[in-house]
Amino acid sequence: MDIGNVSKPVLGIESSCDETGVAVYQPGRGLLADRLYSQIALHQEYGGVVPELASRDHVRKLLPLIRETMAAAGLDFNDLGGVAYTAGPGLVGALLVGAAAARALAWALQIPAIGVHHMEGHLLAPLLEPDPPAPPFVALLVSGGHSMLVHVAGIGRYRLLGDTLDDAAGEAFDKTAKLLGLPYPGGPALAALAEQGHAGAFRFARPMTDRPGLDFSFSGLKTQVLLAWRNSDHSETARADIARGFEDAVVETLTVKCRRALAASGARTLVVAGGVGANRRLRETLTAAATADGFRVAFPRLQFCTDNGAMIAFAGALRLMAGQHEDSTIRVLPRWDLESLPAVA
Ligand SMILES: Nc1ncnc2c1ncn2[C@@H]1O[C@H](COP(=O)(O)OP(=O)(O)OP(=O)(O)O)[C@@H](O)[C@H]1O
Ligand SMILES: [Mg+2]
Structure with a gap:
């Protein structure tokens, strides 16, 4: 050959x-x-x-x-x-x-x-963009099947810092969307609905942020959403407000863990990838955190x-x-x- x-x-x-x-x-x-x-x-x-x-x-x-x-x-x-x-x-x-x-x-x-x-x-995938970030960096991989924080010392030199204990971030979006009666694939539909919701109208837990560690758990959020929906007046406003509450909970949880992973590893660059990386509020929140904390954040273009x-x-x-x-x-x-x-x- x-x-x-x-x-x-x-x-x-x-x-x-x-x-x-x-x-x-x-x-x-x-x-x-x-x-x-x-x-x-x-x-x-x-x-x-x-x-x-x-x-x-x-x-x-x-x-x-x-x-x-x-x-x-x-x-x-x-x-x-x-x-x-x-x-x-x-x-x-x-x-x-x-x-x-x-x-x-x-x-x-x-x-x-x-x-x-x-x-x-x-x-x-973020390295396909202009001015690609170079290792070492921390990668947040949030897709349909995975929620992981990975330390990247070089290409092929990966160390898992945190993983999901149950549902992946994308899976949580998809299952929650289904509970709210949204069509498949739920993630983008739920994100679109959340755009019309009011921040703070529903507040859900930020799972596992109140104790040390970099693992995730998103399955409990589904139950909270289900209860909130059952107890609501089933109006379109309630549906959008719940979607917004769920999205804010996931985005804030991911942001807390990214900051923690950067601090623990000493890396100055965060790379975000996977389907949930297309989420507008996640991109905005991590970009604001990067400005506040002085690290660099890199995303792939939306279709990647x-x-x-x-x-x-x-x-x-x-x-x-x-x-x-x-x-x-x-x-x-x-x-x-x-x-x-x-x-x-
Ligand atoms: N804007 C968005 N907001 C939230 N979630 C989104 C958005 N766009 C896509 N997703 C979610 O991203 C996931 C799909 O991403 P991706 O194609 O990377 O995952 P996958 O290939 O199915 O899983 P894996 O890569 O772990 O095998 C779905 O769960 C989808 O709901
Ligand atoms: Mg994938």
């Missing part, structure tokens, strides 16, 4: 859940093309992601999306220097679709391929907060450039510890 041409474009494939993402990233040139197909409409009537339907839809959409992305980048397959794909964590069937396509393509083209950790992809192929192409390119790649076995890891990744020299 030829690994001498890694500054050539790298194709990235994301298929860990309900989004098919494909992108091409070239070291030195940046992102050449990025395409996304979301399965939201497919899963909407079930109120959540149905794994088997997700896998089948990835099968239908992935190859056309790869062709479309390559055309948008103005590239021929022979121009590629490597292929990166999400190897985990995620839904096993969905992951296998991306892994099989990536491995087959790499084998046919005789170029290296690498399986990327989905959360490393999220974590590095949620799943996308660009973050996988980028993370994969960094590892391929360092000479990392694997044999052609199609292997996925539905559960995968972020701290177990090898460092990039």
Whole structure:
């Protein structure tokens, strides 16, 4: 296998859940093309992601999306220097679709391929923006399946500072939205509703902020919201006020823990990633905290907060450039510890 041409474009494939993402990233040139197909409409009537339907839809959409992305980048397959794909964590069937396509393509083209950790992809997404932050930094990863604070000493040098004990932040948004009768996917709908709510009309707990530590727990908030909704007059005003109360509780909790993680680690930079990183109030609150405390905060552009192929192409390119790649076995890891990744020299 030829690994001498890694500054050539790298194709990235994301298929860990309900989004098919494909992108091409070239070291030195940046992102050449990025395409996304979301399965939201497919899963909407079930109120959540149905794994088997997700896998089948990835099968239908992935190859056309790869062709479309390559055309948008103005590239021929022979121009590629490597292929990166999400190897985990995620839904096993969905992951296998991306892994099989990536491995087959790499084998046919005789170029290296690498399986990327989905959360490393999220974590590095803010580095795709202009003036990218450099390690060491603290990363707040808040997505549909994760709420983590990670100390990043370098690429691949990750230490978990805090984790969720139950629901992830995005999951809490989605479940709370469902309780309030909002359509799937709930997070963005709840955030939109909260815009119309009044701050302070409902005040919910800031879980685990009154004791030391960097772990999160969001499942109790759901019960508080449910009780508040049951005891309310069920008016639109009450619904919006409750949504606002919930959002403020989550945002303040995340902000307290970010400040604590920065103080504990001595890092001066905070990086925020994952779907909840698209939340406007979270971005504003963390930006204000950064100004007040004198640290830097970096976010990905909105469409790179949620799943996308660009973050996988980028993370994969960094590892391929360092000479990392694997044999052609199609292997996925539905559960995968972020701290177990090898460092990039
Ligand atoms: N504006 C927003 N405010 C709050 N939550 C949001 C917003 N936009 C998206 N989300 C939430 O982000 C989550 C989706 O993010 P993402 O695509 O990163 O997660 P995932 O890929 O499903 O999970 P993971 O990356 O942990 O496997 C959903 O839970 C969604 O509700
Ligand atoms: Mg994700």
